[in-house]
Amino acid sequence: MTVVSPDPWPRWLGLAGLLPFVASLAAAWWGPPPWQGVAIHAFLGYAAVILSFLGGVHWGLALGTLAPGSVAFRRRLGMAVLPSLVAWSALLLEPLPGTWLLVAGFVLLRAFEVGTTGLPAWYRRLRSALTLGVVACHLLLILGVLLLA
Template identity: 60%
Template structure:
């Protein structure tokens, strides 16, 4: 049985989806000039959130792992990967950048689901991250489709 997601992280996580939802919708529904801005905003926010997810792992390593142990080193090194994927995604063509962000979100989620990635995280975190990742990936699919890449 999965642990219930505490109310505050759930509400904050759902609130964090709003920029994805609004900018993905605007990429389709806004006037053409605003669609370009919406896509830029979407990709920028995606890069910020992907980097944030690396920061989560950095925080876990600092607070819950013992410096000098392999688990600490691995978690600290992997914590840097999301930002090193996210930033270059912003420099690419929007369609390519969106696909790079998708790959980053999938890789982070894969790590979180691994035995090493799950270690030291509360049980409810997995349920929350699954929900949030599915919505984020659906929004990316809409933007990729809008960009003509689906």
């Protein structure tokens, strides 16, 4: 059982994927007032894209590893689509409830992954660390939105 990816590329790409969260969060907190709203929307848009992308991982796993028509196949496909629906719905809301909905989406998807098979140990560990970073950024954005209101 490999705990660290045999290739460092996934870790570097995952960490690089946190940069737009951090950059838009910083702009939302410390940018000029006209930019703060843009930064918040940029943050939420990027979060929606990433949550949708993570759902796509499960679509690929279902197609590549599970028997079509099986309960596991349907469950994995359902979980593959749900993050995109949650992400899209979050974009239709005001920033504060939208951000909370995205937090719930990231946490629930990670909880689903913990309870399923088919993911390498190194991926699970990476996803846990990245989810922690993403959720922390969301909570800081929520704090900032509350302070800016």
